[in-house]
Each structure stands twice: as structure tokens, then as C-alpha cells.
Amino acid sequence: MRSSPLSIDGKNQPFLPSKSTLTEAHLEIQEEWVLEACLGIIWKTGLLASGTSTSIRDELFLLFHALDKAQRKGFRVNLCDTDSMMALELIKNWTQCPPQLASLMLSDAMGVLHLRLVDHEKGSQTTLIAGTRGGRKPIYLNAKEGQVTIVEWVWELYELGEILKVADPKLCGAFDEEQMESRKIMSSKGVGEDCLGWAARDASGVLSPYKFSRRTPGNEDVLIKITHCGVCFADVVWTRNKHGDSKYPVVPGHEIAGIVTKVGSNVHRFKVGDHVGVGTYVNSCRDCEHCNDREEVHCTKGSVFTFNGVDFDGTITKGGYSSYIVVHERYCFTIPKSYALASAAPLLCAGITVYSPMVRHKMNQPGKSLGVIGLGGLGHMAVKFGKAFGLSVTVFSTSISKKEEALSLLGADKFVVSSNQEEMTALAKSLDFIIDTASGDHPFDPYMSLLKTYGVFVLVGFPSQVKFSPASLNIGSKTVAGSVTGGTKDIQEMIDFCAANEIHPNIEVIPIEYANEALERLINRDVKYRFVIDIENSLKEK
Template identity: 45%
Template sequence: MTQANGYAATAADAPLAPFHFERRALREHDVAIDILYCGVCHSDLHTARGDWAGTIYPSLPGHEIVGRVSEVHPSVTRYKAGDIVAVGCMVDSCRECRECTAGFEQHCLNGATFTYNSPDRQTGDITLGGYSDHIVVREEFVLRVPDSLDPAAAAPLLCAGITTWSPLSRFKIGPGMKVGVAGLGGLGHMGVKFAAAMGAEVVMITTSPEKGEDARRLGAHDVLISTDKAAMAEARSSFDFILNTIPVGHDLHPYLGLLRREGVMIIVGAVEPLPPVHGGALIMGDKMVGGSLIGGIPATQEMLDFCGEKGVVADIEIIPIQQINEAWERMQKSDVKYRFVIDMASLREERAAA
């Protein structure tokens, strides 16, 4: 086993604070990774604060990880020491069920092992995430980061990126299609970038007119203000696809009205109850509403390779880990464009000074 350092919450009402723990010794197929950067996700805050049932304390979040391989088990064939790699929301699954063999490990029928707050499949120990100096992960759940990508700006791709890439890729978004992205935040800004890079006509759908200029900078071709009844009426039945990243429950009907015949809206943001939908809003026009949960390992590697080719990364603000509690407060206020990323050099410097 190795000694590890990170920041964890010891209770739902406790701030994140320095935490010392042990990482497992290398098992067969394991890769040890020195963490360079870790993105900050709303899921981190919700888990540590106990907003979702089942948080086990101490809770050490972080599932947008980019680092450098420090050591591999002799059985490992995919990576070697020195490689720049990434780890996302999962670190294991059964690898045998129909979902895993199809590349949808996030839907493992026997339960995926998530990067934090999840029981290890062999020991039952609760996983501890990327707000730490290193991590040990089975090689099948380690991803290769293209050399062309800035490793810090690539970190949010491991959750915000794959969450938006997965439905856009699944529905084959491309030239000749009109795509709406509802909500401009950590997810929405990646949705705009991806849809534009795929060649679609991209429209940012927002309640905030002041976000229009930034949406265009990110690649949107137009902006639709959802509270402008005249503009919404004019845009009726014109969208092929809407990526809905709005993070709270909301009325879907105004967005359904924007879809053309056989149009699709995929929800990736609202992990909470939604108001009822009138069946007629779906039946009239053969429209579809669905959801999407992150993405499997093959899709995540495909996304990273696409980002390497197209130069797509997140807009980030880098912080030292000592500012994580302030960053969480700002994130709750949407006071970041568009993703915080922790520079783990700050953690190593803190330990060296101790």
C-alpha cells in the first residue's frame, strides 16, 4: 500500500480539509497514476454534502482526472510509466454483463464501481477520488490523453465532456442539422463546442440575454432567449435535436415545441423530478425525450481522440486545492467560466511545507 494525501469531507456539513489515507498496492492489471489535475464537478459537491442518498464519509470526491503513470503491474499491456492518462467517473465494472461487453460500463447490470463513494469490487473498501495526489485504477478504465491537448483543460472532458459528447455522438449530430443547447454552464459550454465542431448549426437556448456573446465565442451560431415568447414562436418546429443541460426541474413543453417532426431532446442536467409532460406534446410530431448518463469507456476514448483532432477542451479556471471550499461556493452561484480545475502541484507543495 502507499500513503496518499487529499482533501475530504468528514460530514455533510464539514468543509473539505486535508486527509491522509492509503491507496491499495498494485493488483493484476492495475495502473498507478500521479494526479496532475482534477476537474471540479457539481456531483462532487452534491455527494460530499449528502444531497444524494448514500454518501459514505470521509468523502473524497473528484472524477475528472488527468495524470502521469508512475507504475504499472507487470500484467498491464496498455500503458507504461510516463504516459499522460485520464480517469473519469468509473474505475471498474463487472466487465462481463451485456452492458459492459457492449461498451456501456456505466450501466453495468451488476453495478459499476464509481471513482468515489463506491465499494471496491474485491475488498468492499469505499473508493476515494481525484482530489488527491495519486490513484490506482484497473487499466481498462484508464484513458489515453492525446499529446495535443492541454492536460489541465482536458480534465473536465472526463465528465462534462463525455456527458455531452455521448448523446450528440449517439444521434449522429453533423452538418445540415440544427442543434439547440439549453443552459450555458459547465455542461452547456461543452455541448456548444462539440456540436459546432461536429458541423451542426448550433443555437444556445438561454434565459439570460447577457450570455449570448459568450455563447457565440464558444461556437454558437445564434442565441434564442427562452423567455422571449415571440422569438420562441418563430423558432417553433425548427430544431432537429436539443441537448438539455438545465440542472434543475423545469417545464419541458416550451422546448418540445421547438422540435421539428421526429426531433429529439436529451436531458443530461436535471437529476431530479421533472413536471409532467402532456403526451400530446410527444405524439404530435413523433417527438422523443430521453436521458443520457455520462458514457462508456469506448465512447470516452473516442471523445478524447476527437478533441485531440479538433482542439476541443473546456474553458477552465485553475485553482490550488486550498481554495476548493471557496470554489464550491462560487460554483453554486455559477461564478465560473466554465469549470474549475485543481492543480495538484498545490497539494504536493502543501505536504512538502508541512
């Protein structure tokens, strides 16, 4: 590729001048990922402006200086944020971009930037992918021969103790070695496989120790040391590829509780030391009607699952069976320090899955009657919420063995074996609400007959089919609804409600080494009522 000496303000200077030669504005923008990416290209290839006296570095400085104080702040924030539409438009409208970088590529509205280099002497077919933002690995994970992945290249040299080889040989050593080393390492941080976890590698679903990298925290991100993670049936589904879309290796877990260890410069809701939770999703478009109503679980463009999802930067999300996680503050929830983190974890899926529809369908009216089908992780939380709302609660189960725990342990008012026709008939038209947490196949007409006129039946389980007579619905003007988890507003409200009313899930705390057995027991419904992994005390590097 063609190259020329680096030019700053029309003068040949080392590409990494000492801080004393830079203005405050220069120093500010020097900290941003775009400059790091651009310098990475320059360092690796020596590809600089040809036929112009300004480098892309100068273009950044000129653009930055053209903004007023408020715009500068927005420019810096957006460049590090996933919602970087403003920054994208600014960059797209550059008019003096050096010819070699005329094919600067911006992926999509989610703000992922990578630079595409063209060797104009050989033609556009020689295009190379050079790198991506913030020290993350490139989106193109399966880079072909001839593609340069800056971050991996820098990290490899760092591990070999040869980081200064990153410098362009044309500089002839005309740079501050200590500053060069620190900047390169900072540019590459987050790439090392420093996150410990347990992952499934194939459809057997067997979990084993696994090391991987998390993204570098951005301005609006929170870094959380995970202390506890609940075990959900979703962990079985995706570790064993039940839906045919598992992206191995799969690190499961979306009932996460932990402690904040780092926050981005624009994080306002959290500080280091706060107790926080993360639920079933970690991102959304933040612009559709549902996101605007804080119902992100219904995001029009699809919310990003906490594990086995595809995040805004193209990486596959990895869940809470791990030592830490980086999440945008919008998807983190405050857990009062008076509320045990181990108890908080199951609230983030099991708890909100029943709380959200109960509140939405006004099942929080004291004196009303509620039926709960199934007494597992979700069902036992529905009983607890029902009692806290002042409802008369009846539990339906196929097993008489659960009667004592339903009545004595959980405080239900009645217990009915659903196969007992006499007991079912005695409750005809007696319930205002029914919440169905059972995922196994079961008949629906017998339960519909128990609802009063205008009664509401909510399904939160996933049986293979739902089938009932139209008469069961139409006679009595009943309502049937479905529900998944909940939006960020509901989740925080639920956590606060549990803390204020001392509502705690019944849990069995286990070490990470027991995870495989726990999943088997979960499949066999042998848990009362939620497994919670003690990540903090059991996930250690061997």
C-alpha cells in the first residue's frame, strides 16, 4: 500500500506526540474509540493521506473544533454509545476525507464503525477489514487471508512482550515508548479472555469451564461482578438447542445479581458498590413505541437476549454463569442492599414473568380470587404475589404431594388436585383470575369453567398447544391472554415491591460445579423452587 509520512498541521511529526503538544480538545478526542481505530489503521499499515496535507486524525480534530461546547459533548458521547446516529451523520458528511479512506464504512444505525482500506494500486478487490471500535474483535469473526484484525494483532504482540512492534517502522523510534505502550494496551483492553464462565459446546448441553472476553465498558455501560445467577428452564432450552438456534459455545443464565465495579462516564443511576440485577434482555432499539413506554421486552426490532442473542456489535451475548458482565445501564436494576442478592436473582425472570401480567390485568385488587396452575419456580412466586396483593389464592396441581407445601409453606388458601373432577366442579365460576404457569400439555376447558363472568385467564407457560372450546371463552365474556417477562419499569417496580413486602423466592443455593445436575433436576421438576448458583464463591479459575 502507498504511504507517506504522517502530517499534523502541515508538519511532519511523530504520530503520537507528547501530551504537552496537544490542546485540551485534542486530549479529549484522543480518548475516544474512533481516534483509536484510525490510529490503529495508521500504525499497522502506514496508510496515510496522499495528495492532501491533512490526515484523518486532523479531520477528527477539525470536526471536533467546528462544534460548540454542547455539540462536542454529544459527539463524544455518541461515538461511544450504541445510539450514535448523530456521530454517524457527522462522519458521513465529511468533505475532506483522504482518498485512501474514501471507503470508510459505517455498518448500520446501531453505530458500529469499522474502517475499510483499499489499496488503490491493486484495485477495490483488495479491500481489507482493519478493525472495530473500543478494542472489540471485528464483526467479521471468520476473517479470510489478507484481512487485518488490528485488535487481535496488538493483543498477540502484547502477550509476547513485543508491543512496540505495533509502531510504524517509518517512525524510526521517534515516539515516547512508555506512552506508546500504554496507549496500545488501552486500545486493546477488553480483548483478553478474562471472564470465567461455564458453557455448553454442543447440543448435549453439558456445561464445563470456559474463558471468554466481554466488551470494554462504554460511557453508558455498567460493569457488574456477578455474585449469583438463577437457573431457568431457558438455560436447558438453549444449551441443548431445543429451538435449533443455539450459537455455541452457550454461556446460559439470565437471572443475574451482582455488584457494580465500574460505571461509564454518562451513567447516572448507578455507582460502584451498588447491588444490581440483570434480566432476560440486555438491549433493544430504544426508539420504538414499546421502548419509549419502557416495555422493551416487546421492542419492535426485537430485544437482545442476555445469552445466545446477537448484540448491536454483532457479538453473541453470554449470560450469568460467568464472573462478570457489561450491560447498558438502562437494562440494570437497583437491588436494595437490605435484600439478599441470592433471593433477588430469580426475580429477574421467574418473578417478573408472573408479576407483570398480574399487575397489567389488575390481579392486585384485595378481596379478589386467584387460581394458580402449577407450583414451580413461576407458580410459587404467583402465590406469593397473590397473597401480598390481598387475594384469595387457590393452587392447582396434578400432584397431591404438593398440598402441604402450597398451604403451609407458601400460604395458599386452597389446594385442588386438577384431576379430581369433584373438587374442580365445586369451584365452578368462583375465580376472578387464573394464571397458568404449567409448560406441560394440559386441558384448558376445565379451568375456563372456573372463571367468573369477565374473568381473566393468563398463560405464561409454553405447552405445545392451547386448545379450548369457543363456548368456554364466549359464554361469560372471558379474556385469555399471554405474557412473557416485562419491561424495565415493571421489573424495577417488582423488585421494590418485593423488598418492601419482604417477598423472597424459595431457593436452593448451589455451586457452579453442580450446574449440570441442577439442569437435570429442573427437567425432572425436582427443585423447590429455584436453583441459584453462588457464582462469587464457587466460580474460580483452576
